[in-house]
Amino acid sequence: MARVKHSVSTMRRKRRVLKAAKGQYGARSRRYRLAKESVARAMRYSTRDRKVRKREFRSLWIIRINAACRELDFTYSRLIMGLKKAQVTLDRKILADMAVNDNAAFKKLVEVAQAA
Numbered sequence: 001m002a003r004v005k006h007s008v009s010t011m012r013r014k015r016r017v018l019k020a021a022k023g024q025y026g027a028r029s030r031r032y033r034l035a036k037e038s039v040a041r042a043m044r045y046s047t048r049d050r051k052v053r054k055r056e057f058r059s060l061w062i063i064r065i066n067a068a069c070r071e072l073d074f075t076y077s078r079l080i081m082g083l084k085k086a087q088v089t090l091d092r093k094i095l096a097d098m099a100v101n102d103n104a105a106f107k108k109l110v111e112v113a114q115a116a
Contacts, residue, residue, distance in 0.1 A: 018030070020039045020042075024038055061096035068106055079110060079113045082116045083109065086112050088109065095109070
């Protein structure tokens, strides 16, 4: 029976890992063992950070809305409460975008929240 060699599949596997480690610092991008550990850790972090990114963006939107409210002598919590009472269903992403790019419309929303 012929002897089975694994060189092709082994090199393909190593090449895939080293390609994923490209751009990393030092030997992590050149040595297979270090690259393998580094890529595994990077994959774990990327999985976790997809959730973290959503949290960070929500807090950024809240900060932007609050800053725009304070310029109009209002607070974020009173704005959100007023919009809920007025049955205005805009999410924080849209509110933050309006606060940054469309001050007139945001000012009208604040007036609606004050009236409610």
